[in-house]
Amino acid sequence: MKPNITDKSEKDTKKTSLSDPKLKEEIARALEIVRKGGIILYPTDTVWGIGCDATNTKAVERVYEIKKRQDSKALITLVNSEAMLERYVEEVPEVAYQLMEAAVRPLTIVYDKGINLSPKLLADDGSIGIRVSNEEFSNGLVKAMRKPLVSTSANISGEPTPASFGDISAEIRDAVDYVVDYGRTRNGSVPSNVIKLSASGEVKIIR
Secondary structure: OOOOOOOHHHHHHOOOOOOOHHHHHHHHHHHHHHHOOOOEEEOOOOOOEEEOEOOOHHHHHHHHHHHOOOOOOOOEEEEOOHHHHOOOEOOOOHHHHHHHHHOOOOEEEEEOOEOOOOHHHOOOOOOEEEEEOOOHHHHHHHHHHOOOEEEEEOOOOOOOOOOOHHHOOHHHHHHOOEEOOOOOOOOOOOOOEEEEEOOOOOEEEOO
16 A cells, blocks of 8 residues: 655656656657657656666667667566556555655666566566656656657667667667757766565565
């Protein structure tokens, strides 16, 4: 059962502001691509990501191909709210809400069993890494999609994770269907913290 966190509402209202015309335009363009099963290169609350509709298996397979990554290695998925999270995890332990509320950096939580997602996103044991994004573009896109968004770093598997848009290789940029213009000037991004959380509440720090 989700705990009653009384001060959460103010935090939630700050997630996405679509008053910026450029932001609205970029979300609309990216939305058109992902709804057609396409792949985008986009800014997240951490590093730049390669993404697609997390329920579209063919699109997810293309992401693995672009990264030259084995599909036995699960990918992270973004949602825009705790309510959406609950639709894609069989059971969200109560401690997960407490960890998300207390986190000072973006936090990816690996849950025991993902549901309603492409099977290609799940680890061999059925677990799934999901993060509630508070960043304006990714949060706004997921809200518009009404579906989760794949989020994996914009690099070939085994190569360094780009810290900024300028560090992304031409190979990656040329492989996707749309490169988002919004947020390209951001610098110094780092990956999220990652915690594995069992249904019993056991916590294991991965990164």
